[in-house]
Amino acid sequence: GESVGLHLPTLSVQEGDNSIINCAYSNSASDYFIWYKQESGKGPQFIIDIRSNMDKRQGQRVTVLLNKTVKHLSLQIAATQPGDSAVYFCAENRADDKIIFGKGTRLHILP
């Protein structure tokens, strides 16, 4: 299958530990942010989103934190499982309603 993310930064986490994936965005006018998960050979899959009027949002096992002051976004995955292995992308909704993707991080789960 497709090996997306060969040249992307990698985060290795022990199974069961928490994972924190970070992202810096560029446009201070962006008002909506999304985290996507991309498994090998598949299209990106929505994980969680957050609007700029919030600084934290929680989902099932995932939390997104937004720091508008330093234009930083993070994704926290609790109790990381083997199925969490994938490439994770943050994306921002530009003022013209187009969604622009960040560089991506490959999450590798250690047994």
Add this chain to the structure above:
Amino acid sequence: SAVISQKPSRDICQRGTSLTIQCQVDSQVTMMFWYRQQPGQSLTLIATANQGSEATYESGFVIDKFPISRPNLTFSTLTVSNMSPEDSSIYLCSGQLTGGTGELFFGEGSRLTVL
């Protein structure tokens, strides 16, 4: 949510030829977009597919190279014209649901290899 189907899922093409990728959505979407994902890279927005009018292209992408059609709310095509090996990539169709929160749904992608 929306299910987005693309075809072909993959193809091997000869230099100088053109290939059209089809994208079908099972729900009405307001916006449809085409992205390119080169090996080991992130997604780059090519253009917004506008229903019944010319697509809106991002910097670095032009209509002659990537003509796009969107005849209705649930279907779009992207043609990669006069292909060269540099066009080898995954091409992804995406859509935003009408009345949705703004998230994009993606197809599985079309992986093109140009020899």
